[in-house]
Amino acid sequence: MPAGGRPTVRSRRLGAALKRYRRAAKIDQSHAASVLGVDQARVSRIESGHVTARILEIRVLLDAYGVSDAEVLRKLEDLAKRSNRRGWWLEHAERLRPDYLDHISLEDDAAHIRVWAQALVPGLLQTTGYAESVIRSSPSYVAPERVGQMVKVREARQAKIEEGGAAYTAILWEPVIIHSLVPAEIHQPQLERILEVAERPNVTIQILPLSAGTMAGEISAFASFSFDEAAIVEAVTLENLRGTSILEAPEDLAAYTLAFDQLRSAALAPNASAQLIRRALQRS
Numbered sequence: 001m002p003a004g005g006r007p008t009v010r011s012r013r014l015g016a017a018l019k020r021y022r023r024a025a026k027i028d029q030s031h032a033a034s035v036l037g038v039d040q041a042r043v044s045r046i047e048s049g050h051v052t053a054r055i056l057e058i059r060v061l062l063d064a065y066g067v068s069d070a071e072v073l074r075k076l077e078d079l080a081k082r083s084n085r086r087g088w089w090l091e092h093a094e095r096l097r098p099d100y101l102d103h104i105s106l107e108d109d110a111a112h113i114r115v116w117a118q119a120l121v122p123g124l125l126q127t128t129g130y131a132e133s134v135i136r137s138s139p140s141y142v143a144p145e146r147v148g149q150m151v152k153v154r155e156a157r158q159a160k161i162e163e164g165g166a167a168y169t170a171i172l173w174e175p176v177i178i179h180s181l182v183p184a185e186i187h188q189p190q191l192e193r194i195l196e197v198a199e200r201p202n203v204t205i206q207i208l209p210l211s212a213g214t215m216a217g218e219i220s221a222f223a224s225f226s227f228d229e230a231a232i233v234e235a236v237t238l239e240n241l242r243g244t245s246i247l248e249a250p251e252d253l254a255a256y257t258l259a260f261d262q263l264r265s266a267a268l269a270p271n272a273s274a275q276l277i278r279r280a281l282q283r284s
Contacts, residue, residue, distance in 0.1 A: 008049065008083055008102075008105065009102045009105040009106055009109075009235075009246070010052075010079050010082055010083040010105065010109070011049035011050075011051070011052045011079075011083045012048075012049035012248070013049075013079055013227075013234070013235070013248075014046075014049070014052065014053060014058075014076055014079040014080055014083060015046050015047040015048055015049040015053070016047070016049075016248060017075075017076055017079075018046060018047055018053065018058070018061055018076070019047040021061075021062065021065040021067050022047075022061070022065055024065070025064070025065040025066055025067075027064065027065060029043045029044060029047075031064075032061060032064065035060060035061065035064045036057055036060060036061065052080055052083040053076075053080055054080070055077050055080055055081075058073070058076050058077060058080060059073065062076070075227075075228070082109075087104070087105060087108055088156060089101060089104045089105070089108075089153065089156070092149065092153055095146060095149060096153065097243050097244070099243040099244040099245070099246070100243070100244055102244065102246055103223075103237050103244045103246070104153075104157060106225045106235050106237065106246070107124075107157060107160055107166075107225070108160065109225070109227055110160075110166045110225040110226060110227060111166055111167065111226055111227055111228055111229060111231070112166060112167045112168075112169075112225070112226035112231045113160075113161070113166050113167070113168045113169070113223065113224075113225055114168075114169045114170075114171075114223065114224045114225075114233075114260050115168075115169070115170040115171070115221075115222075115223045115224075116170075116171050116219060116221055116222055116223075116259075116260060116263055117170060117171070117172045117173065117176055117221055118173050118176070118216060118219075118220065118221045119173070119175070119176065119181065119221070120134060120176065120181065120221075121172070121176060121190055121194065122170050122172075122223075123154050123157060123158075124157060124158050124160070124161055124168065124170075125158075125170060125193065125194055125197055125205075126154060126158075126190070126193075127186070127189050127190050127193045128151055128155065129182075129185075129186040129189065129190070130182055130186055130187075130189075130190045130193075131150075131151045131154045131155070132147060132151055133182045133183070133186055134182070135147050135150050135151065139241060140241065140243075161197070161200070161202060161203060162197075162200075164200070164201070164202045166202065167202050167203075167204075167231075168202060168203045168204070169203075169204040169205075169206070169264070170203075170204070170205050170206070171206045171207075171208055171260070171263050171264060171267050172194075172205070172206075172207055172208070173207075173208050173216045174207055174208060174209050174210050174276070175210070177191065177194075177207060177276065177277055177280050178280050178283075180284075184284055187284060188281060188284045191277050191280055191281050191284070192281065194277060195274060195277055195278070195281075198270065198273075198274060204270055205270060205273055205274070206264065206267035206268055206269070206270055206273045207267060207268045207272075207273040207276050207277070208263060208266060208267045208268075209267075209268055209276075212266040212267070215262065215263065215266055219259050219262075219263065220238065221238075221239060222236055222237065222238050222256055222259075223236065223237045224236045224237075224253075224256055224257070224260060225237075233253045233256065233257045234248070234253065235247070235248055235253075236248075236252060236253060236256045
């Protein structure tokens, strides 16, 4: 069972994949249950992520669904093995929202991370000073004694791209660069940090200019995650006052994939984006 009795991101992804293959095979849950020799409730709980399918169950179900692709089997077995694995972030679990833990889990698994930022520098690019300023001024109150812990978690998340564990693409709206929401003494090293990280081979930073028109106002900030080299988006996260929402429905993923492609097409090329950031630094 997933830790704490609640579905984990990994167990949900595994269950959702098995459900897709079952439906594609035009098999109902009752039939799937009979194939496994279990009651229908277990199949339902596997597909909802409330329990993690055993390796043998995955193999039996995929065989019944007519799925013979060895790569699909490997991927789902890997999800099952890692579903209950304790990630580094769980040592902070008592003080972090469950939805934030889910977001970190997606980052940890991702092969490709894409971010659109309207107002703030994304967490994976933030300096310590910027992170502290943002967390202290958040509309979701954070007790002063917890700020340091929150910053440490944010810094630990950054290891994912610093160590080359994922291809990272961030598109930032121009005001994020030229109209600082933090004091100048914090904003300047933050811009320097963005330029530094952009030099990494696995990182692409682009700026959406004000000249792009209304697009920036029509598409709210989001992050999308792909877990294979094929870079097909499999999850999207949205930040709001109530926390982090995770989208996994095919129609939602398609919409945000298209939105990111549109933003990327309208954004400045990486070299031109770096030049804009350097000009902003000179003026600061």
